[in-house]
Amino acid sequence: xxxxxxxxxxxxxxxxxxxxxxxxxxxxxxxxxxxxxxxxxxxxxxxxxxxxxxxxxxxxxxxxxxxxxxxxxxxxxxxxxxxxxxxxxxxxxxxxxxxxxxxxxxxxxxxxxxxxxxxxxxxxxxxxxxxxxxxxxxxxxxxxxxxxxxxxxxxxxxxxxxxxxxxxxxxxxxxxxxxxxxxxxxxxxxxxxxxxxxxxxxxxxxxxxxxxxxxxxxxxxxxxxxxxxxxxxxxxxxxxxxxxxxxxxxxxxxxxxxxxxxxxxxxxxxxxxxxxxxxxxxxxxxxxxxxxxxxxxxxxxxxxxxxxxxxxxxxxxxxxxxxxxxxxxxxxxxxxxxxxxxxxxxxxxxxxxxxxxxxxxxxxxxxxxxxxxxxxxxxxxxxxxxxxxxxxxxxxxxxxxxxxxxxxxxxxxxxxxxxxxxxxxxxxxxxxxxxxxxxxxxxxxxxxxxxxxxxxxxxxxxxxxxxxxxxxxxxxxxxxxxxxxxxxxxxxxxxxxxxxxxxxxxxxxxxxxxxxxxx
Numbered sequence: 001x002x003x004x005x006x007x008x009x010x011x012x013x014x015x016x017x018x019x020x021x022x023x024x025x026x027x028x029x030x031x032x033x034x035x036x037x038x039x040x041x042x043x044x045x046x047x048x049x050x051x052x053x054x055x056x057x058x059x060x061x062x063x064x065x066x067x068x069x070x071x072x073x074x075x076x077x078x079x080x081x082x083x084x085x086x087x088x089x090x091x092x093x094x095x096x097x098x099x100x101x102x103x104x105x106x107x108x109x110x111x112x113x114x115x116x117x118x119x120x121x122x123x124x125x126x127x128x129x130x131x132x133x134x135x136x137x138x139x140x141x142x143x144x145x146x147x148x149x150x151x152x153x154x155x156x157x158x159x160x161x162x163x164x165x166x167x168x169x170x171x172x173x174x175x176x177x178x179x180x181x182x183x184x185x186x187x188x189x190x191x192x193x194x195x196x197x198x199x200x201x202x203x204x205x206x207x208x209x210x211x212x213x214x215x216x217x218x219x220x221x222x223x224x225x226x227x228x229x230x231x232x233x234x235x236x237x238x239x240x241x242x243x244x245x246x247x248x249x250x251x252x253x254x255x256x257x258x259x260x261x262x263x264x265x266x267x268x269x270x271x272x273x274x275x276x277x278x279x280x281x282x283x284x285x286x287x288x289x290x291x292x293x294x295x296x297x298x299x300x301x302x303x304x305x306x307x308x309x310x311x312x313x314x315x316x317x318x319x320x321x322x323x324x325x326x327x328x329x330x331x332x333x334x335x336x337x338x339x340x341x342x343x344x345x346x347x348x349x350x351x352x353x354x355x356x357x358x359x360x361x362x363x364x365x366x367x368x369x370x371x372x373x374x375x376x377x378x379x380x381x382x383x384x385x386x387x388x389x390x391x392x393x394x395x396x397x398x399x400x401x402x403x404x405x406x407x408x409x410x411x412x413x414x415x416x417x418x419x420x421x422x423x424x425x426x427x428x429x430x431x432x433x434x435x436x437x438x439x440x441x442x443x444x445x446x447x448x449x450x451x452x453x454x455x456x457x458x459x460x461x462x463x464x465x466x467x468x469x470x471x472x473x474x475x476x477x478x479x480x481x482x483x484x485x486x487x488x489x490x491x492x493x494x495x496x497x498x499x500x501x502x503x504x505x506x507x508x509x510x511x512x513x514x515x516x517x518x519x
Contacts, residue, residue, distance in 0.1 A: 038156035042103045046257035047075045049104040057096035080213040095131040125154040134168045139208035174241030181230040181299035190253040195222040197254040205246040219254040243271040264292035317451045318369035323433045325459035327381035327426040363408035374404040383423040390425035393433045427464035434472045453481040461487035
């Protein structure tokens with residue numbers, strides 16, 4: 001065993017001698033990679049699998065809240081994390097951050113929380129600082145040592161102190177995205193008995209003259225001519241909006257239970273990638289005259305992605321529509337436990353019930369974007385006066401010629417006037433009210449007149465026509481319309497005050513409307 005271990009070490013140095021030589025000669029590059037991690041070895045048969053959890057401290061309660069989590073870098077003591085985080089810097093506040101470095105023992109460890117995460121992770125080290133400490137660094141770079149829970153410096157696998165590098169940069173307001181599909185040809189042989197398993201990692205130049213990882217491809221097994229999947233990357237992430245900013249593309253050979261081997265690198269820019277009409281050559285700094293394969297840009301496409309504010313400034317008109325559930329599953333309005341509770345006799349609507357709270361919470365956010373402030377409103381699932389069957393789409397005003405109501409307060413007033421005159425019934429059918437809203441949202445539009453419809457359906461969460469509702473939602477995706485379902489189940493009632501922070505995202509998420517039946 002001792003002889004085999006010694007031979008294996010000698011063999012690896014001989015076969016991968018160029019990488020070993022490069023690390024030795026180019027000490028600057030080696031140092032940069034080392035200080036990015038140098039974490040302790042916590043796994044018996046392989047290097048550690050680190051990821052970082054970023055927490056923010058509440059200045060009043062001093063409690064820590066998890067804000068961001070990086071990806072897991074498998075089998076690597078010197079991890080370069082690709083995932084980046086955007087935080088708002090507030091000059092007059094002390095914004096404390098804590099970075100906890102953990103070793104993952106499960107593929108979804110970084111997506112778990114609480115005790116479920118503790119069961120599949122090992123604690124490596126931590127570091128705390130204020131956001132101001134990071135922002136005020138002249139080179140926008142902080143290098144610090146990790147400490148354990150007792151405040152002692154953590155030492156890595158090479159017995160040196162474990163270091164952590166944090167880089168900050170002011171975000172440029174760039175909404176563009178770029179689609180890149182890259183291929184490799186003629187990559188070098190790295191393993192004696194097998195082919196390479198190549199993948200790419202992209203870096204952008206930082207203000208301190210170093211490189212920061214920004215994107216990564218998947219690895220392809222046993223090939224020297226990989227065709228990687230297309231990558232859709234934000235230009236802000238790739239080069240912070242500077243198309244001439246240097247970008248480094250490095251190719252690595254993936255290894256199971258070991259750190260990847262360096263194959264070659266290309267220094268370029270986004271502008272050069274978009275104009276590339278011939279293959280680019282991988283090289284190594286220790287032998288710049290020799291080539292180590294080619295990189296081919298098979299597909300490149302730049303797309304300008306407009307923000308919600310851009311659409312509003314260009315004249316987009318948002319039409320808000322509201323539908324209220326009056327089915328019997330909401331409970332008797334005279335019962336205090338009902339979602340439609342009207343209050344005690346003589347004190348009707350002295351307090352807002354769950355439906356009124358939801359209408360105000362979401363409506364007040366979206367109301368300013370409706371140019372005429374006239375909101376079509378319907379009710380469904382109730383028997384009107386003189387009717388024996390439930391009506392699944394009727395004007396909330398109870399007047400067929402008066403579908404539109406003025407503002408959120410007009411909706412609340414009409415709701416309070418209609419509720420005592422309705423008999424709650426059922427079942428809960430959504431398709432008819434969605435089809436009615438769709439018929440009003442399909443009016444012609446041009447570049448000078450653009451409109452987008454948001455149908456807000458407030459219900460107790462029970463749906464009896466799931467298939468018909470799903471088919472209608474799918475049909476709505478062909479039109480500028482989004483259906484938002486607000487379920488007022490008792491378990492969700494405590495979340496009603498939080499609706500405004502989520503409702504602002506409604507116009508931005510039309511692609512999720514097909515998921516509404518799954519809520």
